[in-house]
Amino acid sequence: MRKRVAGLILAFLSPMSVAQNQVNMSPGVTEIGADIFELHMLIMWICVVIGIAVFAVMFYSIYAHRKSKGHQAAQFHESTKVEVAWTVVPFLILIAMAVPATSTLLEVYDNDEAELDILITGYQWKWKYEYLDESGEPVAFFSNLATPQEEIYNTDQKGDNYLLEVDEPLVLPTNTKVRFLVTANDVIHSWWVPEIAVKRDAIPGFINEAWTRVPEEGIYRGQCTELCGAYHGFMPVEVHAVSRPEFDAWMAAKRGDLTGMTNG
Amino acid sequence: MGDHHHGPAQGISRWLFTTNHKDIGTMYLWFSFAMFLLGGFFAMVIRAELFQPGMQLVEPGFFNQMTTLHGLVMVFGAIMPSFVGLANWLIPMMIGAPDMALPRMNNWSFWILPPAFLMLASTLFMEGGAPAFGWTFYAPLSTTYAAPSVTFFIFAIHVLGVSSIMGSINIIATVMNMRAPGMTYMKMPLFVWTWLITAFLLVAVMPVLAGAVTMMLMDIHFGTSFFSAAGGGDPVLFQHIFWFFGHPEVYIIILPAFGVVSQIIPAFSRKPLFGYASMVYATASIAFLSFVVWAHHMYTVGMPIAGELFFMYATMLIAVPTGVKVFNWISTMWRGALSFETPMLFCIGFLILFTLGGFTGLMLSIAPADFQYHDTYFVVAHFHYVMVAGAVFSMTAAIYYWLPKWCGRMYNETMGKTHFWISFIGFNITFFPQHFVGLAGMPRRIPDYALQFADFNMMSSIGAFIYGASQLLFLYNVVATIVAGKSVSDEKVWDGAEGLEWTVPTPAPYHTFEEPPLVPKPVGTI
Numbered sequence: 001m002r003k004r005v006a007g008l009i010l011a012f013l014s015p016m017s018v019a020q021n022q023v024n025m026s027p028g029v030t031e032i033g034a035d036i037f038e039l040h041m042l043i044m045w046i047c048v049v050i051g052i053a054v055f056a057v058m059f060y061s062i063y064a065h066r067k068s069k070g071h072q073a074a075q076f077h078e079s080t081k082v083e084v085a086w087t088v089v090p091f092l093i094l095i096a097m098a099v100p101a102t103s104t105l106l107e108v109y110d111n112d113e114a115e116l117d118i119l120i121t122g123y124q125w126k127w128k129y130e131y132l133d134e135s136g137e138p139v140a141f142f143s144n145l146a147t148p149q150e151e152i153y154n155t156d157q158k159g160d161n162y163l164l165e166v167d168e169p170l171v172l173p174t175n176t177k178v179r180f181l182v183t184a185n186d187v188i189h190s191w192w193v194p195e196i197a198v199k200r201d202a203i204p205g206f207i208n209e210a211w212t213r214v215p216e217e218g219i220y221r222g223q224c225t226e227l228c229g230a231y232h233g234f235m236p237v238e239v240h241a242v243s244r245p246e247f248d249a250w251m252a253a254k255r256g257d258l259t260g261m262t263n264g
Numbered sequence: 265m266g267d268h269h270h271g272p273a274q275g276i277s278r279w280l281f282t283t284n285h286k287d288i289g290t291m292y293l294w295f296s297f298a299m300f301l302l303g304g305f306f307a308m309v310i311r312a313e314l315f316q317p318g319m320q321l322v323e324p325g326f327f328n329q330m331t332t333l334h335g336l337v338m339v340f341g342a343i344m345p346s347f348v349g350l351a352n353w354l355i356p357m358m359i360g361a362p363d364m365a366l367p368r369m370n371n372w373s374f375w376i377l378p379p380a381f382l383m384l385a386s387t388l389f390m391e392g393g394a395p396a397f398g399w400t401f402y403a404p405l406s407t408t409y410a411a412p413s414v415t416f417f418i419f420a421i422h423v424l425g426v427s428s429i430m431g432s433i434n435i436i437a438t439v440m441n442m443r444a445p446g447m448t449y450m451k452m453p454l455f456v457w458t459w460l461i462t463a464f465l466l467v468a469v470m471p472v473l474a475g476a477v478t479m480m481l482m483d484i485h486f487g488t489s490f491f492s493a494a495g496g497g498d499p500v501l502f503q504h505i506f507w508f509f510g511h512p513e514v515y516i517i518i519l520p521a522f523g524v525v526s527q528i529i530p531a532f533s534r535k536p537l538f539g540y541a542s543m544v545y546a547t548a549s550i551a552f553l554s555f556v557v558w559a560h561h562m563y564t565v566g567m568p569i570a571g572e573l574f575f576m577y578a579t580m581l582i583a584v585p586t587g588v589k590v591f592n593w594i595s596t597m598w599r600g601a602l603s604f605e606t607p608m609l610f611c612i613g614f615l616i617l618f619t620l621g622g623f624t625g626l627m628l629s630i631a632p633a634d635f636q637y638h639d640t641y642f643v644v645a646h647f648h649y650v651m652v653a654g655a656v657f658s659m660t661a662a663i664y665y666w667l668p669k670w671c672g673r674m675y676n677e678t679m680g681k682t683h684f685w686i687s688f689i690g691f692n693i694t695f696f697p698q699h700f701v702g703l704a705g706m707p708r709r710i711p712d713y714a715l716q717f718a719d720f721n722m723m724s725s726i727g728a729f730i731y732g733a734s735q736l737l738f739l740y741n742v743v744a745t746i747v748a749g750k751s752v753s754d755e756k757v758w759d760g761a762e763g764l765e766w767t768v769p770t771p772a773p774y775h776t777f778e779e780p781p782l783v784p785k786p787v788g789t790i
Contacts, residue, residue, distance in 0.1 A: 021700070043626065051620070094583060098576070199636065230324045230328060
């Protein structure tokens with residue numbers, strides 16, 4: 001039990017751990033992810049401080065001003081001064097929060113000068129990825145849940161990446177500004193990968209934009225976050241970030257498959 | 265009550281044809297409690313399925329029906345009618361009126377509710393199942409891709425809307441026209457104020473909801489394409505319309521709760537409400553702001569940045585009047601003579617947990633951070649803190665507080681306090697861990713989840729079963745009080761209670777204030 005508690009505290013202190021029982025947002029691997037994480041922590045700590053102050057007053061009152069201890073009720077019920085104070089001070093705190101929030105939002109919306117465009121289309125219940133920026137036939141494929149039914153229906157041992165694994169992941173080059181164009185073919189979906197801090201709704205008839213620049217190679221997992229029907233919980237996102245040469249080789253192989261298919 | 269001419273009719277016709285505000289209030293309260301148990305049952309199914317990873321009890325499609333019906337029944341069947349019931353009982357007694365202004369409409373606005381919910385519940389047994397698109401019913405999932413039962417859902421929503429609008433018009437007419445002489449607006453109890461403002465919100469936004477579902481009906485049956493991109497329509501338009509209703513809706517739920525807490529805290533602090541006037545202005549400001557913040561539910565739909573910034577700033581502003589309210593309640597307690605009977609315990613529980621929900625609300629208002637929070641369990645935790653620990657806790661406090669006045673019998677205090685502690689602990693075990701799984705990346709409305717969320721989900725489910733069971737204790741306590749509680753006959757059941765409803769005999773006779781009362785002088789009293 002003590003180990004468990006210690007583990008929880010550790011998990012709280014080191015938000016990088018994606019392990020069991022994570023209790024906080026992950027700063028992820030991208031710059032924007034880190035900015036959002038800092039913003040989240042800033043607002044949270046401001047709330048914690050205000051909360052402690054407010055509840056301290058309340059609990060002191062509960063302790064000291066109880067009838068059972070014979071406390072006599074005062075009869076004051078108005079003070080314009082304090083009313084003005086607790087209107088103005090929170091307002092100033094809000095302005096202090098709005099400044100970093102605005103600048104982070106501007107960053108998120110900076111979709112210009114992408115080096116690679118990928119069209120993401122949501123389907124009931126899978127994702128389709130199309131690489132748009134190369135000339136010629138675009139590389140395109142579907143990405144389906146890879147977790148077998150036996151695991152879902154408890155007749156087989158669940159794997160480590162239960163419900164977060166796909167048959168064909170999205171492959172991205174590292175240190176490259178990638179723009180996602182997000183849309184849907186049937187109902188509204190939402191494409192989310194927490195570790196790269198991208199969440200955009202995929203809406204039929206609309207093309208939304210989002211971007212990322214992944215600095216580290218690795219596998220990043222996410223899920224659909226807009227209710228899209230019965231199997232909404234079963235359309236994960238899996239992103240593999242690889243070095244540029246590795247990406248180029250993967251792309252060439254994909255293209256080869258494609259030409260192989262058209263020629264054959 | 266010696267006067268036979270004014271007593272209630274006997275048998276079923278008393279309830280079917282009644283125009284008495286107390287009878288109608290009672291029916292609203294029992295109906296909403298029944299709906300609370302039904303919606304709670306759906307929640308238990310949800311939590312049982314989420315007890316462990318993997319699909320065990322239900323299929324994913326049915327799971328979605330459960331989340332949808334849980335939300336609809338709790339919002340439209342449990343919370344809203346319960347506060348209308350409270351308004352029926354209390355507003356005439358608080359402003360010194362003999363009854364509601366439009367008693368026949370009052371009867372009608374209640375009696376169309378049960379058929380509407382029967383119709384909604386019957387969809388469970390239809391081919392294709394009940395609505396499974398979430399209580400927010402985003403198009404096109406709720407139109408082109410919905411089960412045929414959606415038409416019954418649309419009709420049920422229409423009837424609920426009609427009921428709410430009639431109820432609201434009644435409340436507005438009553439408050440504006442039937443106040444006892446001397447009961448000026450700025451002397452009205454805060455519960456009456458919050459309901460007056462809520463009624464205006466309802467009249468303003470229920471027609472918008474009706475418009476949304478009517479457009480859905482047209483899309484489904486008459487070949488229009490309001491929300492279908494294939495026909496040149498706009499799925500995002502649906503969300504704008506829905507949330508233009510939906511955001512004021514959440515204040516429709518919480519403002520009367522604020523009113524209740526503003527009555528009860530002063531009573532058990534034995535001290536007038538601090539900052540009465542600022543409470544009224546804060547309530548009005550919240551109501552006004554509620555109309556200009558709707559798109560904070562839609563930060564990820566791809567709005568232009570100017571839109572994001574506007575809705576972010578406007579939403580953050582709501583923290584100011586809400587903060588004023590919390591500060592005023594605490595100042596009311598400050599240097600009072602506090603005692604902790606069950607209603608006060610639920611109000612303190614409300615104060616702590618609603619404030620936590622307010623903090624997470626402020627976090628959610630920050631658009632860039634919301635990109636990580638949106639549609640995760642963090643949101644689920646947030647709105648259950650404000651809806652359950654906000655609205656439901658204050659409603660529970662209200663029942664314990666006014667029940668002795670209504671039926672002339674005292675509830676069992678030990679059982680009441682036990683109910684509070686089990687509820688408070690069960691609630692937090694249920695919903696506090698949901699902040700964690702949400703931040704760690706668990707989306708809402710999923711029937712199965714990745715393994716790293718397993719422990720906290722199990723904890724959540726255990727808490728939910730505890731919280732659910734504690735409501736049966738509440739039911740037992742209320743029934744036992746009505747049937748065999750200890751008699752009370754003091755007009756003022758609570759020594760610190762203030763207001764006209766405490767000047768009539770206990771139990772409150774069938775008709776009160778047939779002659780307008782004298783309104784006590786001092787301004788600023790509760």
